[in-house]
Amino acid sequence: MTTAAQPQTKKARTSYRALPDFFFADARPSPAKAPQWIAYNHVLAAELQLPTVLAASSNVPTPTAEALEVFSGNAVPEWSQPFSQAYAGHQFGHFNPQLGDGRAIMLCEVLNQAGELQDVQLKGAGRTTFSRSGDGRSPIGPVLREYLVSETMHQLGVPTTRALAAVATGNWVYREKAEPGAILTRVASSHIRVGTFQFAAVHGGTERVKQLADYVIQRHYPELAAAENPYLELIATVLQRQANLVAHWMSLGFIHGVMNTDNTSVYGETIDYGPCAFMDHYAAAQVYSFIDKRGRYSYVNQPIIAQWNVTRFAESLAELIRLPTEADEALLARLSVVLDSFQPTYQQLWLTKFAQKIGIHAPLASDRLLIEDLLELFETHSIDFTLGFRLLAHELSPNEHTQTTTNLFSQPELFSAWKSRWLKRVDHRSKALIERVNPAIIPRNHFIAKAINEASSSGNLAMFQALLTQLQTPFDSVHLTTELAQPPAAAEQIANTFCGT
Incomplete structure (x- = not known):
């Protein structure tokens, strides 16, 4: 694809196609029966310098x-x-040598305004x-979820894939029931x-690994x-990039849900938002993926799995290093x-991020215990992860009109001893x-579920659009007075999410 300054008739960049066709297969999208817009990210479109025929602008x-x-x-x-890419992967610890893009088709690569090459994929x-x-x-549900969560992650400063467009196809997709496609x-x-x-x-073998590694280094x-x-x-x-990514996830209470090696980007971006969710009340062993029966990809296991995945990466490159x-x-x-440097690297990143969450600019090793004790209090008393951290700011300037972290405890005296140390x-x-560093709002799982249900049952996108608008500014204090800032009631809590494949 061309930049804005180039003739729009030039072919798209196809650097990945310079690799042997061993790595991909030609693909062609299937027709959509009656396409309609769900959302279009005109800000991202401008950044990507799309051809004029596809472009939109803020104006x-x-x-x-x-x-x-x-x-x-x-x-x-x-x-x-x-084209679609070929890949293998460990899925929940079991190796599948033949996976690949079963429902994804690469349209092109573009140079964005920063001169960075970006993939555009359906x-x-x-x-x-x-x-x-x-x-x-894909049913409409996973499309809406990925659009909302990936764009929120971008606003939160987390390395991530982005959502450029969402389109309802007019086709039905059959899973456990018939659902609208997107x-x-x-x-x-x-x-x-x-x-x-x-x-x-x-x-x-080694020849193909070298071709791919050289391409990744060059790109x-x-x-x-x-x-x-x-x-x-x-x-x-x-x-280093995986350690940084997972430390960022952990600091936001984000659970990816399917940290398979085929969902682990070598560039360190969050990719493949399937059964993902942000925690409501803090629980270290929280799992959201319906198929993760043993908790392999629980919140607390994410740094362990990230190191395991990088080890699999090292195994693939071993003969090039010998x-x-x-x-x-x-x-x-x-x-x-x-490989043994992963945990020390991650732990330092974790300490830095969590220290910032409680207002400490230059953490000491002793601050780890302070943070861990707070998390233990949160878990014991089912305190909302997002609000628990964000409302610490109000502990430093309390007034009768603002909620504080203390207010989240049914027995405030249990929090007071920690507060004195802090x-x-x-x-x-x-x-x-x-x-x-602490968002006022996150894409709460129960609100996403409501938006998906409305869109699936009646085609009503009002709630999706409202969520998308609010989540563009997740750190804004004005959101603390809105419904989106509040954790779900007991009847609204959602224990499982699904990938939609």
């Missing part, structure tokens, strides 16, 4: 009819060479080579996963090309030096820091 936010045709899969422009646009017995379609247009720095490397290693980490061992440095870099005549034991020892660690800058 003219309504996208073109041609854009509806493209993002519904009904038209494939001459500048697009659509999700839910029909069958591909990798669909197996699936229909390649397509999400997803944007990512790339869709290359740990599972992509696993696919290369299992089916193509994402060109500074590594000059390193003494760029492939070992690639592992270290992916490790020195001439190097024995397995020596190779393993060198890899272990990098007040000795904060200063005049702490209130602003607390409000800067």
